[in-house]
Amino acid sequence: MFSDLDLSDAVANDASLIKVNLQGADISWTDLSGANLTGAATIGVTAINTIYSTSTRCPHGLNWEATGHTTLECFLRGAVLYSRR
8 A cells, every 4th residue: 555645845836737647557747748757857856656556546635637537637736746655
């Protein structure tokens, strides 16, 4: 069982919106233009290569938006994301 994303040390940045695409159980991080964020991205996002056991649980303090039968999007505010505790 994976824990929630730990955003306690995230740098606040209202101009930065990150989108999390959940395809099946594979989570991939993109910016709003749809560009994949891998490694240390230019906006300071830490790459997260984590598979969650459920597609219905949004990380702590965030909200899922259903955009299709197999895709959920979670919109985050902040410049830095952390995978799990």
